[in-house]
Amino acid sequence: MRVCVFCGSSPGTRPGYRAAAEHVGQTFAERGIGLVYGGASAGTMGILADATLAAGGRVTGVIPRALVDREVAHSGLSDLRVVADLHERKATMASLADAFLVLPGGAGTLEELFEVFTWAQLGLHRKPIALLDVDGYYQPMLRFLDHMATEGFLRPEYREMLIVDTDVAGVLDRYANHEISREMWSSEHTE
Ligand code: AMP
Numbered sequence: 001m002r003v004c005v006f007c008g009s010s011p012g013t014r015p016g017y018r019a020a021a022e023h024v025g026q027t028f029a030e031r032g033i034g035l036v037y038g039g040a041s042a043g044t045m046g047i048l049a050d051a052t053l054a055a056g057g058r059v060t061g062v063i064p065r066a067l068v069d070r071e072v073a074h075s076g077l078s079d080l081r082v083v084a085d086l087h088e089r090k091a092t093m094a095s096l097a098d099a100f101l102v103l104p105g106g107a108g109t110l111e112e113l114f115e116v117f118t119w120a121q122l123g124l125h126r127k128p129i130a131l132l133d134v135d136g137y138y139q140p141m142l143r144f145l146d147h148m149a150t151e152g153f154l155r156p157e158y159r160e161m162l163i164v165d166t167d168v169a170g171v172l173d174r175y176a177n178h179e180i181s182r183e184m185w186s187s188e189h190t191e
Contacts, residue, residue, distance in 0.1 A: 003097055005035060006100065009040055021047040033172075061077045132168060138164070
């Protein structure tokens, strides 16, 4: 199994963000889960990749040519794919992975989350999407998503398809139970 992780090019202010990224990397390596990520050595991305590699895990990085210098492409990856632009990066990361995991991050991370979320709404993929809610980081956004549903701009079943957990082991268990959502999606999209 390969999981695509979206996360910040900054490390964030709380020590919990670093610790969570390290724990995700170690857990992936222990469970033989391949990491697919943005290929940078900066911020949470670099912390995650370093932790995965240090624990003996497999890492694939996908970075646009223009960001190789700006985000400092990770030099220790056996599989670094340099692509033309941000669109190709997202498409490549999505096609390589079986599931998505979003760690704390900024606008780039949210852009990536919302693209795979909207692709799922449109039935373009059925891969599970999870948020790792470290230190409650995503609570304000989740409240806003609830507001979108209450106000009739987001169908409640789409809101519910986002997996939210505070622990990566919980996320991985919930990926395994994802068949229920798959059925929901396929019945939705054959209507
Ligand atoms: P941030 O969360 O803003 O620190 O950004 C995290 C990662 O998202 C960085 O590697 C950015 O290059 C990347 N990113 C920003 N915008 C986009 C986009 N439109 N498509 C794909 N990746 C993006």
